Amino acid sequence: MTIDVPTTGRSLPQLQPISFIGADGRLTDTPTEGLRIPSDATLTGLYRQMVLVRRFEAQVTHLTRQGRLATYPSAAGQEAAEVGATTALAPNDWLFPTYRDSAALLTRGVPVAEILAAFRGDWHCGFDPHEYHASPAATPLATQTLHATGFAMAAKLKGEDAATLTFLGDGASSEGDTHEAFNFASVWQTPTVFVLQNNQYAISTPLREQTNATMLADRAAGYGMPGLRVDGNDVAAVFAAVAAALARGRNGDGPTLIECLTYRMESHTNSDDPTKYRDAEEVEHWKQFDPIDRLERYLRQTGALDDSTVAEVAEAAETLAASVRDAMNQEAEVDPRELFAHVYATPRAALAEEQQVLEAELAAAGHA
Amino acid sequence: MTIDVPTTGRSLPQLQPISFIGADGRLTDTPTEGLRIPSDATLTGLYRQMVLVRRFEAQVTHLTRQGRLATYPSAAGQEAAEVGATTALAPNDWLFPTYRDSAALLTRGVPVAEILAAFRGDWHCGFDPHEYHASPAATPLATQTLHATGFAMAAKLKGEDAATLTFLGDGASSEGDTHEAFNFASVWQTPTVFVLQNNQYAISTPLREQTNATMLADRAAGYGMPGLRVDGNDVAAVFAAVAAALARGRNGDGPTLIECLTYRMESHTNSDDPTKYRDAEEVEHWKQFDPIDRLERYLRQTGALDDSTVAEVAEAAETLAASVRDAMNQEAEVDPRELFAHVYATPRAALAEEQQVLEAELAAAGHA
Amino acid sequence: MSVETGTDPVTDSTEVNDETATAASAKGDTAPGTARAPDAGPAPSSVTMTKALNHALRDSLADDDTVLVFGEDVGRLGGVFRVTEGLRAEFGSNRVWDSPLAESGIIGTAIGMAMNGMRPVVEMQFDAYAYPAFEQIVSHVAKMRNRTKGRVSLPITIRIPYAGDIGGVEHHSDSSEAYWTSTPGLTVITPSNPADAYSLLRESIASDDPVVFMEPKSRYWMKETLSLPVSTAPMNRAQVIREGTDATLLAYGPTVRTALDSAEAGAEHGLSIEVIDLRTLSPFDDETVSESVRKTSRAAIIHEAAQFGGYGAEVAARLTERNFPYLSAPILRVAGFDVPYPSPKLEEFYLPTVERVLDALESWDWEL
Amino acid sequence: MSVETGTDPVTDSTEVNDETATAASAKGDTAPGTARAPDAGPAPSSVTMTKALNHALRDSLADDDTVLVFGEDVGRLGGVFRVTEGLRAEFGSNRVWDSPLAESGIIGTAIGMAMNGMRPVVEMQFDAYAYPAFEQIVSHVAKMRNRTKGRVSLPITIRIPYAGDIGGVEHHSDSSEAYWTSTPGLTVITPSNPADAYSLLRESIASDDPVVFMEPKSRYWMKETLSLPVSTAPMNRAQVIREGTDATLLAYGPTVRTALDSAEAGAEHGLSIEVIDLRTLSPFDDETVSESVRKTSRAAIIHEAAQFGGYGAEVAARLTERNFPYLSAPILRVAGFDVPYPSPKLEEFYLPTVERVLDALESWDWEL
Numbered sequence A, B: 001m002t003i004d005v006p007t008t009g010r011s012l013p014q015l016q017p018i019s020f021i022g023a024d025g026r027l028t029d030t031p032t033e034g035l036r037i038p039s040d041a042t043l044t045g046l047y048r049q050m051v052l053v054r055r056f057e058a059q060v061t062h063l064t065r066q067g068r069l070a071t072y073p074s075a076a077g078q079e080a081a082e083v084g085a086t087t088a089l090a091p092n093d094w095l096f097p098t099y100r101d102s103a104a105l106l107t108r109g110v111p112v113a114e115i116l117a118a119f120r121g122d123w124h125c126g127f128d129p130h131e132y133h134a135s136p137a138a139t140p141l142a143t144q145t146l147h148a149t150g151f152a153m154a155a156k157l158k159g160e161d162a163a164t165l166t167f168l169g170d171g172a173s174s175e176g177d178t179h180e181a182f183n184f185a186s187v188w189q190t191p192t193v194f195v196l197q198n199n200q201y202a203i204s205t206p207l208r209e210q211t212n213a214t215m216l217a218d219r220a221a222g223y224g225m226p227g228l229r230v231d232g233n234d235v236a237a238v239f240a241a242v243a244a245a246l247a248r249g250r251n252g253d254g255p256t257l258i259e260c261l262t263y264r265m266e267s268h269t270n271s272d273d274p275t276k277y278r279d280a281e282e283v284e285h286w287k288q289f290d291p292i293d294r295l296e297r298y299l300r301q302t303g304a305l306d307d308s309t310v311a312e313v314a315e316a317a318e319t320l321a322a323s324v325r326d327a328m329n330q331e332a333e334v335d336p337r338e339l340f341a342h343v344y345a346t347p348r349a350a351l352a353e354e355q356q357v358l359e360a361e362l363a364a365a366g367h368a
Numbered sequence C, D: 001m002s003v004e005t006g007t008d009p010v011t012d013s014t015e016v017n018d019e020t021a022t023a024a025s026a027k028g029d030t031a032p033g034t035a036r037a038p039d040a041g042p043a044p045s046s047v048t049m050t051k052a053l054n055h056a057l058r059d060s061l062a063d064d065d066t067v068l069v070f071g072e073d074v075g076r077l078g079g080v081f082r083v084t085e086g087l088r089a090e091f092g093s094n095r096v097w098d099s100p101l102a103e104s105g106i107i108g109t110a111i112g113m114a115m116n117g118m119r120p121v122v123e124m125q126f127d128a129y130a131y132p133a134f135e136q137i138v139s140h141v142a143k144m145r146n147r148t149k150g151r152v153s154l155p156i157t158i159r160i161p162y163a164g165d166i167g168g169v170e171h172h173s174d175s176s177e178a179y180w181t182s183t184p185g186l187t188v189i190t191p192s193n194p195a196d197a198y199s200l201l202r203e204s205i206a207s208d209d210p211v212v213f214m215e216p217k218s219r220y221w222m223k224e225t226l227s228l229p230v231s232t233a234p235m236n237r238a239q240v241i242r243e244g245t246d247a248t249l250l251a252y253g254p255t256v257r258t259a260l261d262s263a264e265a266g267a268e269h270g271l272s273i274e275v276i277d278l279r280t281l282s283p284f285d286d287e288t289v290s291e292s293v294r295k296t297s298r299a300a301i302i303h304e305a306a307q308f309g310g311y312g313a314e315v316a317a318r319l320t321e322r323n324f325p326y327l328s329a330p331i332l333r334v335a336g337f338d339v340p341y342p343s344p345k346l347e348e349f350y351l352p353t354v355e356r357v358l359d360a361l362e363s364w365d366w367e368l
Ligand SMILES: Cc1ncc(C[n+]2csc(CCOP(=O)(O)OP(=O)(O)O)c2C)c(N)n1
Pocket: A100, A139, A140, A141, A168, A169, A170, A171, A172, A173, A199, A201, A202, A203, A264, A268, C072, C101, C125, C129, C132
């Protein structure tokens, strides 16, 4: 048979997740597929940002329990993946997050109130995607993976030096859209990095009922795309892997799938009841792999971090938390008339009529 | 990290397609992954059936050109995959074919007129799926792969000794449903065999714009499912691989993906114009891999086939062709009232009213 | 059957929807009284709609071995709205289980199971999340019986929590009924109270036609004092739940409450308003509704979905066609505005309220 | 602008749809005359609708670098209906290309491209094959602008060949317009003749709103003598294409021909019938249509899709709401029956015919 096929790099990822810094805060001897550990300066920045986002998540979860937000899906425990991946982005790159990735948006520089507008119920997307180079957080699972692919395709067609990064979950990996995105990205060789946060659960459904594969990174081979399995709680590994993948993409070498092994420490959202589907021991067990603890230990060893910096970062985190409280304790202004303002670029007479109906109702009810 | 994963059989298929009988009619020395060549008796039966379906396809294509059928997608050139896979089914197994797989339905015993009813325009599905253990030929691509998975799941839950086989194309492999079917089948370990007929084109789109993978069988690893790449024009290899996969499935060992490398010798359907997207030389080139020629040569060498059997089979093929002509030259009876008969199990008053409208129109137009 | 005020679901963390309930307010309710007096059976107790649905599933599972319940998080967790709570423990994971996260996969495999003699009852977690399964529902579930001349029926029940008014974030509050009602081949049912929820779900599961069973999320926590099992008016029939002579209000699911409240408010203005709970959207119960409209000569249909192309259009059009000479005013529609479903803080302005219904009633020229 | 009888597409094998055309009969047509007199330009020539569409794509590609054309078989083959013929050769495969076979992938990546400044024009090969993309269209294409307060617009044109009457096998003849028109955020357009096809497609591509552009397959081979470019009445406006005083027939796409023929036949019975080509289904041109209906006091809407929940329901409901005192009869609907689209031999009984329209007209009480 004479089928002409690309056979380069046809292989499955190594079984052991790529990791630089072990749970004990020491360097591991895991093979790292040619990746190099980021500098202490970079790692210190990552440490700082992880501490900030952890405090952010805790604060928002707390406010949600108090009823200030409608719902909130926290990424507590997943800080290394959120921060490591997002920090690797260049300003021109675009981020395509999900509902789980507020920490990534925060890292991307989106103001707190704009991130949380959706969860407080003010408006579906509170920020300007073009300003932060980040798409609205997607709730329909896996759909954003295709947006990231298309965006990157346009960048490639225009000759722009930009890549895209999209997060998705282990659950979302089962959706048809994920497959289509992997395939389109690889056929078109778009500069797209798929960061699959395998946090072991899709709401209540454990990984082993989601896939029968050894690892989700094994999917990549079926698309002729490199796949990596990374210790998702080692921010050094996540950063290095994502940065290399983004560089590959910008270099015209196509997409990469990076599976980050991690764990969702909190419930799915505030109203979930995880006792129905997982043991307290399992959560306990994962605490020993904490991404912040291990990095702090490591950086103290190298001398890049000392008590005073740790204290300074902790203080910055408290300042952030206070600003979250301030933002969420303010009532957001919502104007009912905006219901009609943004549906179409081209005005519609029938919508104007409906707006009049609403205005009359508002007037009758004594609204401003 | 302590993620518990199944690592058995984690590997990519061998690069060389599994093949017993080469294009030259001689035994190959390709590694065959533990499969064994079928007996001469079995191969003679497969030869016979391939000759019949080739004649069938030619006859139907001819009648379609004459306008007796609305459209027809021929599987000429793909007889080994169609016949080899379908013959491996046990009576209790179920077949889930596509529009391309009339040859499989013929092999399954569905009467000619009932297979062709859909293409002649009589009714969407002309046969009783329960009688032939074959679902209606699916036109929405890849959708049937999920039906085959669900059917097999029910068989498994009921403890039935039955497996399912579904055909899909290289183009259909890109649809989200294909991914979901692979995944559900592997997570649930259903007795399902996915026979992917990679005939190099999806209408006009060549394989290399459909996937960047080395081979489509590489997809299997990402689901923890065995994947095989087979010379799809070697009926011995197809039969052996599918039979083994069906046995695996019935044995409780889950699904298998089998990619059959083959080639669509005819246009996509009668109204397609393949000169727009492929060279005559390419078609010429593939003729040397013809599935029937090579098997005939091989069986003549082993002595299982001689001139008289070949002549007898040719005669049977002509008889079949005549019966196809007879069937298609008869006018099918279609009763307009049947429009309303099968939509719901529970009768609807509004449909009865609509039927009266039609009856009145028919009466006015002088219809019976 | 007596009536209680619903409790706030927020106070009972195991009984609430995991994504949206915190912001949801329980809707205190009077039961519209469609339940027939139960036969001698268990003592009446207070039952929420979720409990009634749960009971119906349990009884269907117990009565018929072929009933299967699967979908996202319906097993261990018991569904994000707890409708399937306890069923996995009671019937085992061969009858009730968590599927991989893929809606097309869920419907597609349900089709295969139904072809193989099962009665799958599947859940789409929120109605925007039925959209990935749109092709399987529209091209197969709705059409299989007709395609095969009635030889293959698909007794599938697709449970879809729908509509808003629970403070859900984007994509969690759609009313998708028009997509299903405009698809021939589907039966579309929606209960508005616990008794109907029980009775209609049992009938849906027992039906040989595929049923889209739409559960109004904002009514999930509505309570009735009820003895289960209960048998209410049969499916496919609408029901007059309040008698009146001046106008007819038509409603279903979440807006039945709005209609009853509007009738109450109308009474204060001296209007005698009849209220009909449609219960089944397809088929439409022309007999019951036309009879009422001929009596009152005026009608309005209330729904949450956007007005343009909504289900109310069909209701208005067919009532006008059938009753034109009896009408003293056009059939009105009181519906959501023609905009995407808004974020929680704006939904009160979007949803049809008693005020909007009364305004519509006032817009009629009562001298006519 | 003069008119020619269409030639039978079967005689010209390069100009026909590859799946269904053999059984298709060309519809000889009179052009309804919506085109404005062209400015001084190329000499008039005979143009089919496919050629007009092709010309519109070519001109849009030439005028605007951000216009991209991709989808299944739109490149080398020029689309199964040849609408994109020659464009890949002319503009190169960075502007016009064949995508992998996955509709959700096509729409999802188009969204990403549009976010990155492009104007993708994508084709869904048949309208049942837009269903796999339903979630991307409904949850993202329709909602992105609103979600982001107008910050992200998606100037995507989704071309969908739709409707029947071409002898297509199952799933090749759906009329899916009701799904799109009941989705706020989408603009839905359908031309009925070559001049409008050109002009409306150019406007759609230039629009900042996403447009579902529905091309009536049975009109593809309709010819008009025309100089391109041509500019007809603007999008979002309906057009009176025949004046009359006794009744108004509303039609769009494939049924405009039926409406004109019915008006002709009505004239023989002494009825003066006005015909309106809706051209844009969403938004609905209330002004033009209500004016006509107030004048004639009677109207009927004709479409191929099933009546229940079809687009005609919206038309009938809103015309009645707005013009009730002016109506001397209910707005009628002459539509397909409430059954799945039938196989080719039955479509003549399913489709609304001139006879069915005339019967409906007769059913009115003309003394009223
Ligand atoms: C298409 C779709 N189906 C279902 C849901 C409901 N849902 C929201 S989150 C979730 C689980 C997602 O799990 P995973 O992808 O692992 O991400 P994680 O929440 O763990 O970050 C589900 C089922 C959805 N949002 N979209």
